[in-house]
Amino acid sequence: MLLHAVEAYTCFAKKPLSDAHALLAIELIGQNLLSVINEPDNADGHLALAVGATLAGMVTLWSCPIHGRERPWIGTTLKKVAFKFNDHW
Numbered sequence: 001m002l003l004h005a006v007e008a009y010t011c012f013a014k015k016p017l018s019d020a021h022a023l024l025a026i027e028l029i030g031q032n033l034l035s036v037i038n039e040p041d042n043a044d045g046h047l048a049l050a051v052g053a054t055l056a057g058m059v060t061l062w063s064c065p066i067h068g069r070e071r072p073w074i075g076t077t078l079k080k081v082a083f084k085f086n087d088h089w
Contacts, residue, residue: 002029005056008063018063021055028052 002025008014009022029052036045 001053001056002026004060008059011064014063018059021059025052025055025059
């Protein structure tokens with residue numbers, strides 16, 4: 001998720017709000033990743049990573065056109081496959 005946050009911060013379609021979220025995600029992940037690896041029971045570190053990953057995912061959808069567009073296509077394709085599959089039963 002760190003790379004998604006960096007990508008969102010550096011992409012051409014970014015906005016001030018997405019920059020703020022991307023920077024916060026980078027900060028949270030960067031400050032807590034090694035501590036969680038070294039201390040697996042670090043609950044606060046895990047929470048910070050979860051928040052950072054959530055922010056990175058959100059900002060990627062907001063500011064990166066390719067990532068933001070690929071998910072609806074996947075969802076539509078899966079729905080079509082599911083309907084075709086259900087028709088055969």
